[in-house]
Amino acid sequence: MQRIGVFVCHCGTNIAATVDVKAVAEALSHEPGVVISQDYQYMCSESGQDLVKNAIKEHKLTGVVVCSCSPRMHENTFRKAAASVGLNPYLVEIANIREQCSWIHKDIASATDKAVILGKAAVAKVHLNAPLTAGESPVVKRALVIGGGIAGIQTALDIAEAGFDVDIVEKEPTIGGKMAQIDKTFPTLDCAACILTPKMVEAAQNEHITIHSFSEVSDVKGFVGNFTVTIKKKARYVDETKCTGCGLCTEKCPMKKVPNEFNMGLDNRTAVYIPFAQAVPKVATIDPNYCMMLKNGKCGICSKVCSVGAIDYKQTDRFIEQKYGAIVVATGFNPIKPDKYNEFAYSICPDVVTSLELERLMNAAGPNGGTLLRPSDKTHPHTIVFVQCVGSRCDDEKGKPYCSKICCMYTAKHAMLIREKYPDTEVYVFYIDVRTPGKNFDEFYRRAVEQYGVHYIKGMVGKVMPRSDGKIDVQASDLLSNEQLHINADMVVLATAIEPDKTARPLATMLTTQMDTNDFFTEAHPKLRPVESATAGIILSGACQGPKDIPETVAQASAAAAKAIGLLVKNSITCNPCVAHSDELMCNGCSSCEKVCPYGAITYQDKEFRMPDRTTAVRRVASVNPAVCQGCGACTVACPSGAMDLNGFSNSQIMAEVDAICK
Amino acid sequence: MQEAMIKRAKELLADGTVNRVMGWKKGEFAYDITPAVFDTAEELEQDFVCDDLTQANVSKYLIKESRKEGRILAFLKPCDTYSFNQLIKEHRIIRENVYVIGIPGGPKIDVEKIKAKGITGILSVKNEDYTLKIETIYGTETMPFYEAISGKCESCKSKKHVVYDELMGEEGDVLDSNRFDMVEKLENMTAQERYDFWRGELSKCIRCNACRNVCPACTCESCVFDNPASGISQKAAADSFEENMFHIIRAFHVAGRCTDCGECSRVCPQNIPLHLLNRKFIKDINSLYGEYQAGADTTSRAPLTDYKADDCEPSVVHERGAE
Secondary structure, three states, X not given: OOOEEEEEEOOOHHHHOOOOHHHHHHHHOOOOOEEEEEEEOOOOOHHHHHHXXXXXXXXXXXXXXXXXXXXXXXXXXXXXXXXXOOOOHHHEEEEEOHHHHHOOOOOHHHHXXXXXXXXXXXXXXXXXXXXXXXXXXXXXXXXXXXXXXXXXXHHHHHHHHOOXXXXXXXXOOXXXXXXHHOOEEOOOOXXXXXXXXXXXXXXXXXXXXXXXXXXXXXXXXXXXXXXXXXXXXOOOOXXXXXXXXXXXXXXXXXXXXXXXXXXXXXOEEOOEEOOOOOOOOOOOEEOOOOOHHHHHOOOOHHHHHOOOOOEOOOOXXXXXXXXXXXXXXXXXXXXXXXXXXXXXXXXXXXXXXXXXXXXXXXXXXXXXXXXXXXXXXXXXXXXXXXXXXXXXXXXXXXOOOOOOOOHHHHHHHXXXXXXXXXXXXXXXXXXXXXXXXXXXXXHHHHHHHHOOOOEEEEOOEEXXXXXXXXXXXXXXXXXXXXXXXXXXXXXXXXXXXXXXXXXXXXXXXXXXXXXXXXXXXXXXXXXXXXXXXXXXXXXXXXXXXXXXXXXXXXXXXXXXXXXXXXXXXXXXXXOXXXXXXXXXXXXXXXXXXXXXXXXXOEEEEEEEEEOOXXXXXXXXXXXXXXXXXXXXXXXXXXXXXXXXXXXXXXXXXXXXHHHHHHO | OHHHHHHHHXXXXXXXXXXXXXXXXXXXXXXOEEEEEEOOHHHHHHHOOXXXXXXXXXXXXXHHHOOOOOOEEEEEOHHHHHHHHHHHHOOOOOHHHEEEEEOOOOOOEOHHHHHOOOOOOEEEEEEEOOEEEEEXXXXXXXXXXXXXXXXXXXXXXXXXXXXXXXXXXXXXXXXXXXXXXXXXXXXXXXXHHHHHHHHHHHOOOOOXXXXXXXXXXXXXXXXXXXXXXXXXXXXXXXXHHHHHHHHHHHHHHHXXXXXXXXXXXXXXXXXXXXXXXXXXXXXXXXHHHOOOOOXXXXXXXXXXXXXXXXXXXXXXXXXXXXX
């Protein structure tokens, strides 16, 4: 006979204000098998846990139901408490009467009814609980960082510093990411390349770091501590081990009209190229979309000039497989293309540029060698209009609902740099709000206004019209003085919203992690676990989790590294004993479960069975590797005969819960 | 065709290619053609039948037969080959132990449709130039062939054999069938009309289990309806709701594996159009995941047990919603 204890938590007023906890305890005391039913103010407190422990000892409980918050919060607390007094921790069930009840209901009577029903379901389930023992699985002492921007580089450096091997997978031919394209950094105005390139070199030289550039993650299998990742090394048609980065091929390549993505397409590169001078690894890459040798077999100049014979037109994509204990996602962001905003004339006027394009226009390694010139006629602009929030804080489908966070600061930076270098240039900034929280940030913005005389105007730009004389008519409203303005501008700069990189969503699917509606990765807890994903072993770094500036990105990157190191120092991790198992007598051997298993935990074997008529038959049956199974339950629903079942969440337990709820 | 089949079967028995033959013979009534296994040439001569009334899909029998000693010859109509393939895919039939001869399919005749004309005491049915000549104990009756075509042949999806070792007769093509017309009609009903339709149909069920027993997708070692631990095992028909759930659960169990062979509706003594439940699933799978025909091959991944990054989001199903 089961002896079940029920413990109803008030959670201060969190539960008790909307649920009559005493009534819940009283109602559940009449459920079959329940020998004690109590309520207490804070069940998770030391004295609350003691209440549970004492009851287990005193009443020789065989099962415990705690009606409290989500099991994500305190299931572990009560499991540990039970284990400390000798009750198998998997005989504890949580009824979530806070998140799923008190917090979402206002009416005490109906909330109390629902809490009783949830409690009854948990009691019905615990009747069928079986004691389970957790095994252990080893941790592979190697980390993978996906994305080689400043976030990925910092995370990799910190993990390597702790003595663990770490691989960076970067889809572009070089690491560096967006920061490599930026000219100066706020709020100190130091050169981005000057502070980034030493880190890139450090990453390249660190014996613990392996950089897979021009590579992508193509498959992820396994689970925390034991991921198996397939990395696709895209064909770059250059042998990385031979190329010295001398750049002779890029000089001699006759195909010189390829839009240069590093300079945002504002100038051209050759078909064989090294993205920028400080690229890491400094290895050439051939762009197969433009290379004449690869397209129609005519040319071959690069191969002739290469003194080390690094050019290999026959190279194909290679796949390598590697095991990792932890995976850090650092896939970063991209600015959106503002071409859907016809009012800003971006698609029709070359002098309307995005902020990242402006970075390149002002950069010494940019298309104009660092002199700010209009893209259309290469003349010096005298009036520049900045438009804030292009696609940010936008409620229509063209843009993003969120604030991109970095634009206010970089626009102040641009305005200041232009006024510093070209004092004869008038700079206007149209804004909705100026948002500059952060250390030394507001001071920075005020300097732009007060010291550099940048014209900040609250209001939005309604229309940008390129005129036949080369000027641009900017029509805007000044909301503070309530007037319509016409500004005769030479250039317009759009502070476009940033969005997660497009590779993030398919990656999230491979990693079985969650994303929000904007495709930013969702953290395990928005306040308390901001660098981990909800999937164990998958850690988030940088702007893939939300818009971030460089200091914040680096801070989170180091935090992500700390989480990865915390995992890698362990020799083994405790497995989840709630794994699937198959009833071989019922198994048809149909392979449905094997096909849906995301972890490859199910294999088949031919086994001999004694049949009822005393004959033996060989049947194909499924078996689950408990060290690999993660207890997701996909197999149990795919199995047509119900042969697959999940420890701790068996079909009969779930039916018992449903029956208790529907009674 | 029947004579040619018997001749070929005898040859294969004689040369040792097979040691048994899966075919059909007359049942209790002359028109009641039943699957049967023949061991000898004499048995074949005496009992083997394959005529216009031979509708039964023998694929399911081959699960057990293919596990016996030796090799069995099976005559499969085009629709049966899909079931056969699906069972290969599910590792239920051992392919090496079956020698498949593809035979032409229907249209076959449904004797129930003859009986519905008030013709009883049937002794034999002959198709003479698309007129059925029906000998009965009361005399000879005639009716047009097309009025007696079996329901499953009316919406035939394919005349092509997807698997065979040898072929008798001419090979056909996959057809552009009208099989989803009725499903569409049901989809266009209001929720209440649809509910009434299905309550009306399913409440006729006498829970004889014929649909389950004949279904080539229902091959579990232990059926959930026979397993007391499943929580949905066979109970007395306490109320008609039980019957509704039986068929709906069954439709879910065969979803993505049903080849639309039509056997369930054919054998239903209450004439419940059970195939419509399966066809609704097939139509949904086609529209949500792209065209998929269960049993068309033995290697492709079935959409419901596969994941592709461009699979529809569950919300798509939700958004289509019922009123």
